[in-house]
Amino acid sequence: GNELLSSDIFGDRVLVKHIQPGTLMFKGCTSFDEGYWAGVALDKPEGDHDGTYGGVKYFVCAKYFGIFVRPDQISHLLEDNEKKKANDFVTVLNKHWPVETRGLICLYMIC
Numbered sequence: 771g772n773e774l775l776s777s778d779i780f781g782d783r784v785l786v787k788h789i790q791p792g793t794l795m796f797k798g799c800t801s802f803d804e805g806y807w808a809g810v811a812l813d814k815p816e817g818d819h820d821g822t823y824g825g826v827k828y829f830v831c832a833k834y835f836g837i838f839v840r841p842d843q844i845s846h847l848l849e850d851n852e853k854k855k856a857n858d859f860v861t862v863l864n865k866h867w868p869v870e871t872r873g874l875i876c877l878y879m880i881c
Contacts, residue, residue: 783847786810786839791847795821795829800838802826807838 782794796809802824809821811831819836821829829836 784808784810784844785847786812786837787843788845790814790816790837792835792837794844795831795836796838797841800824800826800828802838806841808841808844810837810839810844811835812837 780794780796783791784794785791790810790812792810792812794808795811796807798806800807800823809828810817811821811829812835815832815834817831817835817837820833821827821831821836823836823838828838
């Protein structure tokens with residue numbers, strides 16, 4: 771059902787059908803079929819559209835990089851999402867912590 775996508779965030783890195791990495795761009799109902807769909811911009815041109823499907827623009831990506839799948843056909847690319855979170859943390863760290871303490875915290879966080 772919808773529970774897989776409920777915590778997903780646009781821009782999250784996902785894996786489609788266990789083999790195609792991409793970025794989550796859309797989640798919700800569409801005009802082309804009933805039910806809940808995930809729109810993904812794939813890393814390679816292995817899709818069938820550019821985010822516009824049936825004349826409706828759901829998201830924007832390069833031609834042949836877009837794909838719609840059911841929520842149960844995607845999984846998170848946890849490593850990529852964790853790297854993004856770690857990078858976000860380091861950005862905050864650099865803004866708010868004194869230089870002399872950053873190394874210790876980064877070593878602890880395995881940056």
